[in-house]
Amino acid sequence: MSDSSPLPPVRLHSEAELARAALSTPLLARAARLARWAGPDTRVDAGGSLVEEQLPAAADQLGLTGDDAAAYAAEAWRVALDSGLVEIADEDSGTVRTGEALALLTGSPQEVLTVWLAALETVLADASVPDLDDLVDALDEGGEIDFASLDWDPEAEAAFLDGVLGNLYLLTVSEDGAGDGPVPLPALAASMIVPDDMGEPTDDVLEQVSDAMMRLDDQFRTLEPVGLVEYRPVDEALMADADEELAAPVEEADVSRYGMVRLTPLGAYGLRARLMEAGFEAPVVGELADKGADVLLDGTAAFGPSAALAETELWLNRHEPLSGARELLAAARGTDAGGPLRRLRCQQALSLVGGEAEPALREVLDDPELGGLARVWLSERGAAEVPAPSQDLVFWLTIDTVAAQLAAEGNSEELQALVEGLAEQHSGFFAAAWRVEHPATADVLEAMGRLHPDKKVAKEARKAAFKARSQQGG
Structure with missing residues (x-):
């Protein structure tokens, strides 16, 4: 990481x-x-x-x-x-x-957790040490441990375990990760051994994964009593014939027999503390609840959908609907690169607010950056007398929305579907879109050219992007 x-x-x-x-x-x-x-x-x-x-x-x-x-x-x-x-x-x-x-x-509670964190450090240090039998075997004639014969590098072993625990943390907290569920031990071991760009692992790599699994099996058994993880060990029957069984493809057998590990809530707290100490930025849902709307919208920009939703709900719980909506709308303005995603997060936040916020949305109907999302909000709630958007506003909002999706998801399948739908629904879309006075117009059109599967449509998008960039340059 x-x-x-x-x-x-x-x-x-x-x-x-x-x-x-x-x-x-x-x-x-x-x-x-x-x-x-x-x-x-x-x-x-x-x-x-x-x-x-x-x-x-x-x-x-x-x-x-x-x-x-x-x-x-x-x-x-x-x-x-x-x-x-x-x-x-x-x-x-x-x-x-x-x-x-x-x-x-x-x-x-903080004092208790301080003691527990100290205990965790002791156990983590112990987990990186070879087992007692290996240490006894490594004693020389003078009764001293011959570390060279152990083939053990303390720093490398500690770094390996830190990497595994970091990956377990990432798998647990990621939107598409394991969440509260267990992670197969082979997957954790492979995350440290198998290169990302490797297709079919070689026999040598599979052997390294197998060896790593055996080390991790011992280590997770050591870490479970301190409450860091819940662990289902490798099946003893497999351990008895490790060379033959562990080399077999895992999907051919019950994966749980190869070990399953789950990070506990206490373990998530402990690993986050260690990651923060190591210099990582490891945010917590709820940290932005007492901050301004500008901090909320910028802070949740990198969050996944469910985490952003949870953070926003906590923020809204501390604000009156009308004043909260006004603060969110004010924070959503801006022509900087982060503006589109702020407005998307603002729109998502406002979808959680009731009709009490309607005056705030009507106040920005004439705002060139917020008028589009205000009309969407009012229309979705069946509000009366919602003015129709101009053609320019429709195109501006379209560019802003695609730019936000690009920033939030990159070249996702959802964005590709959105791009295809736009090209189908609006005849002459690219002929008009390149003229939109939005900072992200050229970037959005280039992305549409990349994402659209129809070569003819993609070429139109690229031409439009060229025109937009020329217009910006002029």
Whole structure:
């Protein structure tokens, strides 16, 4: 992902809901329980980890049993230490004391989330480390880890996981993405491995995807207890014969057997915080609700339809219909490049406003930029005495509408259908359209020439665009 353009806006749950979710995550709950359990007799080693003799008691405190109980207890303690729930009281004696962060867990939602974000960083760091068996195998004769034998680059591994999580965030918040649904693990792995311009993946690339899936399976198992994701692991039967099964095309089998991951609402909050810290622009639906109409129309220009609608509804809820309509109309004016899309967003916003706004629309009937959309609004509501638009106004509004659609969607199928319809409905459209005094006339006609499937009509559009550009130059 590039940080040069904003990400799609995310819809976050309230901080109160997110804080409750954070407190109920297994890992933070365990860390807090150990922090409250720790006392003067609790001993840690030089790195702050619980000494081995205390792990059974810690596991018992957490109600953990089985072979992995000590490991889970050690992990919870590490989270407690790194997030400030406990602190080293005396390094020489290896004693601990309650950390200042423990009190934050009973504080404001923002304070709770601050602690959770610290816990998340610890877990993310752990997720990038090879598993214990690999580390044991890499011990040299002196008991030190031979990192070269692991074929492990800590920075590259962390960057890979960050990239995967960034793609998961993007898939979750995008209009045509997964939304609240799960994402197949093969799709996430492929998003990091398979080049965008590659047609059929080579065997080598498929093998890389398979290896990445195995790494991600371990990592998502680690990340689930902190509440970042909900994860359905790769089927153990496939893991038993990974080389044969994972090389098979995924669509030939039940894709869920290959792992499914869903970003939780808490996870969306956490990843957005990390993306913002990394320099990305990651907007949130609702951020513009208390801003002016000019900020709303410009800010939602890059939003998808549903996000723009949600943001606009929140803005309208804070305004009286008549005064809100006047503010929106005033903000929609302008001959700059962003003007057409502002007017489109204004028209969409006004479609949500009731008849109380009618006086505001009548006030702009003679406005050369707003008169067209005002007539559309009034006519759609069956208002009386709506003056017929002049031919010039009809063509100006047409150019403005296509320019807005170009800015919002690019060369979409919907825009192509609009272009075809315009050419069919208006005989001599191009002969008249090039004369329209609109800043985007030439660009719109060029786009129509690109998009229209009929070569003859496309040629007419290109000729009209040339005339329009010549007129602008003159």
